[in-house]
Amino acid sequence: MSDSIAITSGKGGVGKTTFAVNLSIAQKKFTDQVFLLDTDMGMANSHVLLGVNPKYSISDVISGEKKISEIIENYRIGIDLISGGTASNNLLNLENVKRYSILNEIDNHLKTFKNVKLMVDIAAGAEDNALVFSLACDRILIVIVGEPTSFIDSYALIKALYSKSSFKNYCVAVNQVDNDSHGKDLFKKFQSITAKFLDVNLHYVGCVKSSQKIRKSIVDRKPISISEPKSEISQSFLKIAKNINETPSNEWGGLTFLSKVQKRA
Ligand SMILES: Nc1ncnc2c1ncn2[C@@H]1O[C@H](COP(=O)(O)OP(=O)(O)O)[C@@H](O)[C@H]1O
Ligand SMILES: [Mg+2]
Helix, strand or coil, X not given: CCEEEEEECCCCCCCHHHHHHHHHHHHCCCCXXXXXXXXXXXXXXHHHHHCCCCCCCHHHHHCCCCCXXXXXXXXXXXXXXXXXXXXXXXXXXXXXXXXXXXXXXXXXXXCCCCCEEEEEEXXXXXXXXXXXXXXXXCEEEEEECCCHHHHHHHHHHHHHHHHCCCCCEEEEEEEEECCHHHHHHHHHHHHHHHHHHCCCEEEEEEEEECCHHHHHHHHHXXXXXXXXXXXXXXXXXXXXXXXXXXXXXXXXXXXXXXXXXXXXX
């Protein structure tokens, strides 16, 4: 089934882009075509981690110079990148009209594919831009790490998302853990805080160990899911991708990427 997943977090630097890139590669196992849309103009953009240098980006679409179909960068067979560009022409200050026109253009392009997964790398925090792009997706993945600031900011993010929509379901993955039980414990702690104040369903989709290999893969600009697909880390991403796909998606009356297309079909 075709659908879209937002990868987001309360605070920056927790591993969103690492997740977005590796989960995009992992999702190719479950679908014909994956698009990675980068809406986060952080330091380490998706294209940096993938090791590609896109000629064009979303900013060329915003300026009206290019169509979405013209800025798509092929990474591998079945994995395409829609780059967000650089911090200098960032998407943060977009007006809603522009955001929706981008969503619409992407939606129209994705309609031409049958079995497609859209992964969206979202800017950290609960700014308008992050909320609009997250709520356009069928599923939202929150990446957390075992730090109080990550817990507090992720809680605030879920609260903001929930108050702006009827989204009840949130996937949670824990990054930089020591082992599986450490990941699960951190999730339980986060869940107990969140459940006290918000009537949402958190779905634990897995964890990724803190790993020198990930740091190296970023320096080398070669995702670990490509260079070492059999490694424990790559297998974790595969498991997380599968688990996300099995969680309930969110219903939303507003503008979305692919669910809108599905509903029309
Ligand atoms: N599991 C991990 N183990 C070790 N380092 C990690 C892990 N995940 C992310 N990192 C490091 O954390 C930094 C931030 O990751 P990134 O994916 O760019 O975060 P974000 O997109 O949330 O800002 C990167 O430099 C990366 O090397
Ligand atoms: Mg990032």
